[in-house]
Amino acid sequence: MNDAAPDYDVAVIGGGFVGSMAAIMLRKRGLRVAVLEARAAGQAPKTVVGEALTEGTSVFLHHEIGLGEWLREHAFRKFGFDFVTQPRDQPAPRDLDGCHELLLSLTPLERLPSAFPRLIPTYHVHRPPLDAEIARRAQAAGADYMHGATVRHIELGQLDHRVDYEAAGEARSLACKWVLDVSGRRRVLGKQLGITRPVDDLQTAAIWARFTNLRTDGEFWQTFRGIDRRKHTIHFSGPGFWFWWIHIDANTTSVGVSFDKAQHQPDIKAEDRGFAEMVAKFPALGEALAGATPTEPFNYYAKLPYESEHWVSEAGYALIGDAVSFVDALYSIGIEMACRQLMAAVPLIEAACAGAQPCAKTIAQLNQDHQYTQESVRLLNRFKYTHAWHQPHILMQTALYDLAEIAELYHLQAAKHWTRRNLDRHYRLQWGTAARRDALVRFMDTAIADAQHDAGTGELLGKALLPGRLIYAVTFPLWHLPKARPYFFIITRAWGYMERMAQRFRLWPDFLTLMAGRRRREHRVLERATEL
Numbered sequence: 393m394n395d396a397a398p399d400y401d402v403a404v405i406g407g408g409f410v411g412s413m414a415a416i417m418l419r420k421r422g423l424r425v426a427v428l429e430a431r432a433a434g435q436a437p438k439t440v441v442g443e444a445l446t447e448g449t450s451v452f453l454h455h456e457i458g459l460g461e462w463l464r465e466h467a468f469r470k471f472g473f474d475f476v477t478q479p480r481d482q483p484a485p486r487d488l489d490g491c492h493e494l495l496l497s498l499t500p501l502e503r504l505p506s507a508f509p510r511l512i513p514t515y516h517v518h519r520p521p522l523d524a525e526i527a528r529r530a531q532a533a534g535a536d537y538m539h540g541a542t543v544r545h546i547e548l549g550q551l552d553h554r555v556d557y558e559a560a561g562e563a564r565s566l567a568c569k570w571v572l573d574v575s576g577r578r579r580v581l582g583k584q585l586g587i588t589r590p591v592d593d594l595q596t597a598a599i600w601a602r603f604t605n606l607r608t609d610g611e612f613w614q615t616f617r618g619i620d621r622r623k624h625t626i627h628f629s630g631p632g633f634w635f636w637w638i639h640i641d642a643n644t645t646s647v648g649v650s651f652d653k654a655q656h657q658p659d660i661k662a663e664d665r666g667f668a669e670m671v672a673k674f675p676a677l678g679e680a681l682a683g684a685t686p687t688e689p690f691n692y693y694a695k696l697p698y699e700s701e702h703w704v705s706e707a708g709y710a711l712i713g714d715a716v717s718f719v720d721a722l723y724s725i726g727i728e729m730a731c732r733q734l735m736a737a738v739p740l741i742e743a744a745c746a747g748a749q750p751c752a753k754t755i756a757q758l759n760q761d762h763q764y765t766q767e768s769v770r771l772l773n774r775f776k777y778t779h780a781w782h783q784p785h786i787l788m789q790t791a792l793y794d795l796a797e798i799a800e801l802y803h804l805q806a807a808k809h810w811t812r813r814n815l816d817r818h819y820r821l822q823w824g825t826a827a828r829r830d831a832l833v834r835f836m837d838t839a840i841a842d843a844q845h846d847a848g849t850g851e852l853l854g855k856a857l858l859p860g861r862l863i864y865a866v867t868f869p870l871w872h873l874p875k876a877r878p879y880f881f882i883i884t885r886a887w888g889y890m891e892r893m894a895q896r897f898r899l900w901p902d903f904l905t906l907m908a909g910r911r912r913r914e915h916r917v918l919e920r921a922t923e924l
């Protein structure tokens with residue numbers, strides 16, 4: 393297309409979180425990088441969401457971007473997840489202890505000096521300062537940031553492209569070998585190529601805001617064995633909806649809801665009214681928000697999920713992060729997926745910019761892996777909105793099942809295991825195989841059988857996975873032997889199946905309830921006291 397030498401090796405469209413990470417990685421490999429960002433210099437993004445970082449994201453930010461220290465200083469360390477759902481066919485309780493609850497908390501390990509350093513730290517963060525820090529590092533690494541530069545069109549060639557953009561009211565263009573589209577939900581290249589499509593069988597939307605003046609009374613937030621719920625990403629769920637509660641610091645919490653529009657039609661002409669309507673469906677959450685004030689106007693996305701046909705091409709382009717697909721915020725996999733994509737794409741780009749023709753087979757495999765991943769995440773989320781969010785047995789089984797899906801990560805437990813080989817193994821796309829997708833489908837089919845077990849009994853499921861001193865002692869070799877750690881997760885999945893047996897057969901030992909013990913007993917005492 394061009395006779396002259398290209399202006400840049402890579403044009404990165406969008407200087408958000410993922411675009412800036414891409415620029416850092418490409419600069420580390422010595423490539424000439426332009427970042428075209430529509431926002432003016434210093435202008436904060438209008439909408440920023442995605443404050444919970446997974447283990448996978450945390451490892452990536454530490455190892456590939458060098459942000460480990462920054463996170464330790466500026467982010468809130470979290471210790472697992474909490475799922476809270478209301479009893480069915482009964483008046484909705486006004487307090488959290490009246491709800492079913494599944495807690496996975498690593499807080500008991502804080503007290504064990506030999507165990508705690510072996511955990512992979514995970515965080516809740518304020519996104520604007522985190523995004524700004526990554527952008528600052530990308531510029532310091534030598535990426536050429538163009539602020540106020542809005543990309544209008546990309547003329548694609550074969551490893552030879554022209555990017556047309558508008559800056560300071562003028563039409564401009566630049567030439568490059570690779571185009572990396574990280575324009576988020578705008579999906580500049582995906583829309584131009586017509587490869588992005590809405591997800592027809594999952595019609596979900598989201599409303600959210602950040603809040604301050606939140607209630608701080610410890611008793612309200614205490615759950616099993618006195619553990620503070622706010623140290624975990626909390627999910628409050630009911631039929632066809634789930635709320636996230638992400639405690640960022642003593643003054644700020646991000647709260648939002650994702651819901652199936654076929655089951656819920658809140659008034660979204662005013663998002664705050666729509667949000668209040670959804671909160672009213674979970675009164676205990678309303679109590680948690682009593683007196684809280686939003687620090688910003690409510691945000692609303694009318695159509696959450698979309699997918700793309702492919703994400704990387706031999707012609708020399710890739711779509712990464714929200715620019716390629718988004719299904720649901722559940723488990724915060726948005727950024728983690730982008731990290732995994734970057735790990736696959738950057739070596740390809742480096743080789744292509746050095747003159748090598750991208751390998752067609754590798755690219756086909758990456759696109760295939762992505763299709764399996766997209767499909768699995770869509771199937772799992774559709775299942776949750778239809779069958780899981782209001783049925784505690786299914787919710788708990790899926791949470792334990794999902795936990796086992798991150799087994800690879802625990803090859804990385806403790807920094808000394810963060811070898812290149814282990815990191816690469818971890819960065820493979822999650823669920824990126826037909827076998828994993830098929831196993832998920834089988835699991836979901838059989839989980840439905842347990843749905844009705846809690847209906848009508850009036851008994852609460854209060855369950856907790858608390859790897860404390862005893863569990864550490866019993867599983868000691870798994871913490872210390874090389875290559876043994878992933879077995880934790882295999883055991884967790886096996887435990888998930890044991891849970892099923894405990895739900896079906898009264899005499900089967902129910903280990904999770906035994907671990908959770910205290911809150912459940914307290915609840916019974918409370919129930920008895922109110923009866924009297």
Ligand SMILES: Cc1cc2nc3c(=O)[nH]c(=O)nc-3n(C[C@H](O)[C@H](O)[C@H](O)COP(=O)(O)OP(=O)(O)OC[C@H]3O[C@@H](n4cnc5c(N)ncnc54)[C@H](O)[C@@H]3O)c2cc1C
Nearest residue numbers: 406408409410430442444543575576713714721724726727
């Ligand atoms: C409701 C919700 C909750 C979420 N929660 C989580 C969570 O808890 N954890 C998590 O990991 N992920 C979460 N995610 C996903 C996460 O927010 C995103 O994956 C992540 O922020 C995407 O970053 P990005 O850089 O790809 O896109 P963005 O941050 O959107 O950046 C895109 C950039 O491109 C620029 N741009 C757009 N168009 C152009 C153009 N034409 N020319 C030049 N520049 C352009 C924009 O100005 C912007 O700066 C959530 C998502 C949603 C919707």
